[in-house]
Amino acid sequence: MKISRSLQALALSALVFCTGAQADERSDPGKREYMDRCAVCHGQSGKGDGGMIDILRVAPTDLTTLSRQNGGVFPFDRVYSVIDGRQAVKGHGSRDMPVWGKAYGSETVRAGEHYGDMPYTMEMYVRARILSLIDYLNRIQAR
Template sequence: MEENWIKPMLATALLVTATTGVAAERFDLGKAEYESNCVLCHGANLRGGAYVDFLKVTPPDLTQLARRNGGVFPFERVYNVIDGRQEVRGHGTRDMPIWGKDYQVRAAQYYVDVPYDPEAYVRTRILALIDYLNRLQAR
């Protein structure tokens, strides 16, 4: 009779422990943005992904951005490339999507009946992505 309540208690304790362990991991918006928008061309390691063979020009090694800029992460240039304000010669006819425009479209679809600031929405995602790229620079 005693065993009837021990098994459910043990299962509950295991569930709480497993859930607590997962909840302790912090959500990384920049990493999530990279994985959902960049990884196919630039790769999980930022050095080239599955679509490389289909592109006109091989994407640069994104871990080397600071090194190729005298040790300083080129924040403004990276922001403008992601936002779409600066075209990249190697992208030709714009192989790289203009994420600023894409983020605006997604925000409009998501926040249909809710007031929001589209510029803040776009800026937040781009800044999170840039922060992620900056954290992964080769030292």
């Protein structure tokens, strides 16, 4: 799934606008996703120093250096495909990192519980969660 750069920018802008760009987890769905799903391995700071590091075969990636390792550009497409499960994580052998796209899609939580009476489908709900997480990862990049 190729997402155009303008659509990416629009989606990320909407997410930042909707969250008020606040760092508080209660009002920052991307940070909340990260802390709930990623911090256990990648650490609260995103530097790959989470609590599971001692039992993992391969050290988790320092997620704060994704842009630096990609010529100063945040690798949106690659990050999206890793999170939703379309791209395997190199060096992990079998898929050790959970595939959140599939996990989100199989949850029994109704999208309406999170968005009120708005006409969201489960696919839209999954995409919103992934985009929120990607927005947060983009915001924690080392400068």
